[in-house]
Amino acid sequence: xxxxxxxxxxxxxxxxxxxxxxxxxxxxxxxxxxxxxxxxxxxxxxxxxxxxxxxxxxxxxxxxxxxxxxxxxxxxxxxxxxxxxxxxxxxxxxxxxxxxxxxxxxxxxxxxxxxxxxxxxxxxxxxxxxxxxxxxxxxxxxxxxxxxxxxxxxxxxxxxxxxxxxxxxxxxxxxxxxxxxxxxxxxxxxxxxxxxxxxxxxxxxxxxxxxxxxxxxxxxxxxxxxxxxxxxxxxxxxxxxxxxxxxxxxxxxxxxxxxxxxxxxxxxxxxxxxxxxxxxxxxxxxxxx
Numbered sequence: 001x002x003x004x005x006x007x008x009x010x011x012x013x014x015x016x017x018x019x020x021x022x023x024x025x026x027x028x029x030x031x032x033x034x035x036x037x038x039x040x041x042x043x044x045x046x047x048x049x050x051x052x053x054x055x056x057x058x059x060x061x062x063x064x065x066x067x068x069x070x071x072x073x074x075x076x077x078x079x080x081x082x083x084x085x086x087x088x089x090x091x092x093x094x095x096x097x098x099x100x101x102x103x104x105x106x107x108x109x110x111x112x113x114x115x116x117x118x119x120x121x122x123x124x125x126x127x128x129x130x131x132x133x134x135x136x137x138x139x140x141x142x143x144x145x146x147x148x149x150x151x152x153x154x155x156x157x158x159x160x161x162x163x164x165x166x167x168x169x170x171x172x173x174x175x176x177x178x179x180x181x182x183x184x185x186x187x188x189x190x191x192x193x194x195x196x197x198x199x200x201x202x203x204x205x206x207x208x209x210x211x212x213x214x215x216x217x218x219x220x221x222x223x224x225x226x227x228x229x230x231x232x233x234x235x236x237x238x239x240x241x242x243x244x245x246x247x248x249x250x251x252x253x254x255x256x257x258x259x260x261x262x263x264x265x266x267x268x269x270x271x272x273x274x275x276x277x278x279x280x281x282x283x284x285x286x287x288x289x
Contacts, residue, residue, distance in 0.1 A: 057081030103247030183215030
């Protein structure tokens with residue numbers, strides 16, 4: 001049995017760090033570095049969990065192309081189970097990530113991120129203590145009826161169910177579309193912007209309260225440099241971020257937070273213990289450790 005199955009998107013990130021403001025030759029810019037990295041919420045979570053000693057697997061789709069081979073090889077090298085990874089799309093998504101001097105970033109995505117034609121089979125989530133829907137509301141987890149089936153199947157087998165939300169790529173994807181199954185979600189991990197988008201609320205207690213009124217048992221709102229807001233199990237509090245001397249790159253920090261949280265959860269940690277563990281791992285990630 002796996003400790004965690006991470007289901008969601010797999011991409012190759014082309015990360016450009018420290019691009020100069022002006023070209024040093026016509027139409028040519030210099031950058032501090034340009035590197036390829038494995039990416040996508042499911043991939044980031046699984047790799048981070050494996051590095052923490054957990055048996056993690058990914059459920060995702062790639063294309064029969066160099067980017068897909070790179071993802072599969074990289075995941076296997078990281079010790080992640082790829083037996084549920086399928087070649088089911090025409091083109092593996094590649095994202096352009098631009099990292100600013102302060103560690104903040106923005107991304108550029110192409111239509112391949114829609115993963116046209118790929119749906120996760122319920123049996124792909126079997127055999128894990130924890131199931132993490134690592135990119136809820138984004139392909140391949142944007143179809144409400146399919147997501148409902150996956151959630152019910154995961155809970156029927158006795159797994160702890162977690163979901164890390166994303167902003168949708170199309171209109172009409174709402175919490176109401178999943179209202180009947182949200183009470184089955186044990187831990188929900190939106191970031192601050194996602195929580196505001198889905199609830200319309202303007203502060204952390206109101207965001208968490210709105211999400212929990214849907215029946216979600218525990219809500220952990222990731223808030224970057226502010227830390228995280230924790231709501232559930234008799235707890236309502238803001239936890240500060242772990243200080244770092246320098247922010248190198250925030251790419252994947254939220255996914256690493258979730259991995260740290262789940263690692264502590266598998267050890268029987270309390271809600272606050274798990275949140276502290278998530279903040280610690282996120283701090284290591286953004287500082288380049």
